[in-house]
Amino acid sequence: MGIDRLDGQLLELLAEEPRIGVLEASRRLGVARGTAQARLDRLTSGGVIRGFGPEVDPAALGYPVTAFATLEIKQGQGADVRAHLASVPEVLELHTTTGMGDMLCRLVARSNADLQRVIDLVVGFDGIVRASTAIVMENPVPLRIVPLVRQAARDSDTVRPGRTTPTTG
Amino acid sequence: MGIDRLDGQLLELLAEEPRIGVLEASRRLGVARGTAQARLDRLTSGGVIRGFGPEVDPAALGYPVTAFATLEIKQGQGADVRAHLASVPEVLELHTTTGMGDMLCRLVARSNADLQRVIDLVVGFDGIVRASTAIVMENPVPLRIVPLVRQAARDSDTVRPGRTTPTTG
DNA sequence: GTTTTCACTGGGCATTTTGTTCAGCAGATC
């Protein structure tokens, strides 16, 4: 599964102005609507695009504090801990990792004081041995995908040059 | 900025089936289209909804390996390091944090071997003193927002009960 | 070298959705 240049441009376009729709996207890319639609369908059914869910800002929801917690888990308690963390709304994300911790999770809270509550909630569970928390101060690079898409498209491009400007159609 | 129950339901609906559009959403929520539209506009302009960009799966792009790197930065080199990391496509996210590291970043790579290249690229920069990397094995809780939205809506509900089912209209 | 396959073009058409506006109504506020 790779993406070519047109896929990349389409993704970029949608990432920057998601509301434009297929028709407008096809216009801007200079391709037929059917092409844009087919590409989009392929990207979606191929799993490259997971969906178009709204990106919600936790801060605007009243949760301006973000933190990352590294958790050390008691052997064999993994499943229980996962289930526990999944039940906490303030846990936005959970990964199991190699390295010095066993799990890494992203938390949000209403305030620094509230973060204490959340952390207690998270780590106050039997299977968790130890937790170390890093509070986020700044977010110089918010979650992004365009640069990677660009690179992926460029890489595929080297492998599969694609058609060279169909003269007519 | 808070959200009431209707806002919450709208967000949930859009999070689960983003393609439905305002009209269909209003139908499912049992409200007038104008209401759904107004709520959506308010959520968007109020910053609760950042956008509707496509969620791209890095794995499907050829980057199945995810890792988190904790970086220790030389005093006064923060800005340079930020700029450097921002220029690396494989850096999907970067935070400055309290705690034992100074920065935490999310990386992706084409393979474990490729991860070495990415890490070298990331940490091979003057301002970075030390880096420790945790490779993601599983992702039991993918980035999610619905549970938090639900809680936020419930909380606001307590504070502001909202209108109690307008009889007619 | 010839045939087949495939992606793209450009068009049409019915249906759906959007953008916008309007008057009327009810709860909350003053």
Place this chain on the structure above:
DNA sequence: GATCTGCTGAACAAAATGCCCAGTGAAAAC
């Protein structure tokens, strides 16, 4: 009691979508 605000239900033109088609050129298969 008067005003403000948010919701309803409706209308309309404009736009987008879903779906169809034949034609074309490049690449792949034979």
